Structure formats: C-alpha cells, structure tokens
Amino acid sequence: MQPELCPPQQQVRTLQVALERQPPGQRPxxxxxxxxxxxxxxxxxxxxxxxxxxxATPANRWEQRWLDQVSxxxxxxxALVPLTLVDNPDQANVLIQRQRPARRxxxxxxxxxxxxxxxxxxxxxxxxxxRLEPQVKxxxxxxxxxxxxxxxxxxxxxxxxxxxxxxxxPTDALAVSQGQSPVLVxxxxxxxxxxxxxxxxxxxxxxxxxxxxxxESVLPE
Numbered sequence: 001m002q003p004e005l006c007p008p009q010q011q012v013r014t015l016q017v018a019l020e021r022q023p024p025g026q027r028p029x030x031x032x033x034x035x036x037x038x039x040x041x042x043x044x045x046x047x048x049x050x051x052x053x054x055x056a057t058p059a060n061r062w063e064q065r066w067l068d069q070v071s072x073x074x075x076x077x078x079a080l081v082p083l084t085l086v087d088n089p090d091q092a093n094v095l096i097q098r099q100r101p102a103r104r105x106x107x108x109x110x111x112x113x114x115x116x117x118x119x120x121x122x123x124x125x126x127x128x129x130x131r132l133e134p135q136v137k138x139x140x141x142x143x144x145x146x147x148x149x150x151x152x153x154x155x156x157x158x159x160x161x162x163x164x165x166x167x168x169x170p171t172d173a174l175a176v177s178q179g180q181s182p183v184l185v186x187x188x189x190x191x192x193x194x195x196x197x198x199x200x201x202x203x204x205x206x207x208x209x210x211x212x213x214x215x216e217s218v219l220p221e
Contacts, residue, residue: 005084006048006091007126015132017121019164029193030172034165040202042119042134043162047083049074050092066098066142066149073153076185080194081161093133094160096153100141115140115152117159123208130208136160151182158190162197 019035019042026032034041051070054063074083086092101116118137123130138156140149151173158174170179172187186194 004127005046006086008088008090009124009126010128011125011130012135013123014135015121015123019119027193028196029189029191030165030167030169030174031193031196033167034163034193034197036164036200037121039121039132040204041162041197041200042121042164042204043198043200043202044093044133044205045082047081047094047161048086048092049083049094049096050086050089051096052098062142063098065146066140069146069150070096070140070153072150072184073157076154077157077161080186080191081198094136094138094157096138096140096157098142099139100143101139114144114148115156117156119164131206132204132208134162134204147182147184148178150184151178154184154186158186158194161194163190163193167193 017037017039019037022032022034022036024032036042051067051074054060054067058064059067074085077083083094089095101113103110103112116139118139120135120137122133122135124133124135136159138153138160140153140156142149144152154173155175155178163174165174166176167174167189169175169187169189170177171183173183173185173190174193175183
C-alpha cells in the first residue's frame with residue numbers, strides 16, 4: 001500500500017527560525033539572492049497545497065476567474081515540483097487564499113501589493129511521525145485582471161516552493177517587479193535556480209528524533 005501523501009496534522013508547533021542571506025558565491029540563475037535558514041532551505045520533496053474554495057457552488061464569475069488563474073499557475077509549477085491538491089487546510093504545507101494583502105510600511109512609506117507570501121517553520125506530527133516543515137500562507141488579490149492575477153500567483157508560489165528572494169531580470173517569474181508583459185511561466189533562470197535549490201541539503205521533511213523547543217515566528221516575504 002502506498003503511504004498517504006498528505007495526512008492531516010495531529011500536532012503542530014511553530015518554531016523560531018529566520019530566513020537569512022547566503023554567503024557570497026557563484027550560483028546558477030539568481031540563486032545567490034535566495035535566502036535560506038539555519039536548517040537548510042525551506043523546501044520539501046513533495047508539497048501539499050490547499051486552495052481557498054469559492055464561497056458558494058457554483059462559484060460566481062469573479063471567484064471562478066481567481067480559481068482558474070491560480071490553477072494555471074499551480075499547473076505550471078507542478079511540472080517542476082511534485083505537489084498534491086488537498087481538500088482540508090490541515091493537510092497542507094501551502095495554503096492559497098483569495099485575499100488582498102494589507103498595506104505595509106517599507107522605508108517609511110505605506111505600500112500596497114497584489115500578493116504576499118508568509119513563512120512559518122513548524123514541528124508537525126502526521127500519522128505519528130514528527131518532522132520539520134515549511135508552512136506557507138499565500139495571499140493573491142482577486143482585484144486584478146486575469147493575466148496579472150496569474151502572474152502574481154506564479155510569483156508568490158515561487159516563494160512558497162522555496163525561492164525566498166528576487167531576480168533583477170523582469171523576464172523571470174521571481175522578478176522584483178513585473179515588466180510590461182506579465183510573466184506567466186517560469187523562465188530558464190527560474191528553473192535553474194529552483195533546480196540548484198532542490199539539490200541543497202536541508203532538514204526539512206526529515207523525521208525529528210530530538211525534542212525541539214517551540215516559539216512563535218512569522219516571516220513575511
């Protein structure tokens with residue numbers, strides 16, 4: 001019998017683990033700008049993803065448009081990272097919500113954004129097995145035209161799947177700002193960076209054999 005890919009949480013504790021810069025070095029793509037943690041990059045060999053459903057069935061046209069564009073972005077990333085869609089949030093490592101992020105202050109200026117991704121590091125028990133996991137909340141605003149919505153979802157999901165940083169090239173999905181044409185598929189540099197990241201050693205996804213002290217931590221992108 002195949003093991004269940006996305007069992008529900010039985011217990012979960014949030015840990016105090018911060019994203020931090022990597023030491024200088026030559027790396028493919030824009031991997032040198034990708035942050036990591038003291039436990040290694042917050043990545044998994046398989047991701048469980050929950051997408052906020054429509055408020056009613058059938059979905060209204062705006063909710064359906066949001067669902068369609070998020071689904072397109074997920075399908076694109078799904079060709080590069082193994083993932084499973086789940087019905088319940090407690091099964092998920094990545095939770096995608098239909099929500100405009102709150103404005104935040106950057107260098108003394110209040111700024112709005114179309115999307116935001118937040119990371120927590122958790123000690124979670126599933127089917128009696130404890131392991132470290134990234135737990136990621138992705139907010140994608142519904143108040144966008146279709147191509148901008150898909151591009152925003154693609155960008156934020158890149159963060160969720162471990163690309164905690166930005167590219168200076170506007171043709172990359174993880175560009176710090178979008179160019180005139182929204183990026184709807186990962187570029188070759190996105191792919192190279194993700195492939196390098198997935199080859200790095202990490203404690204995420206490994207069974208925990210020693211107690212780990214819990215503490216609160218929310219790490220906004």
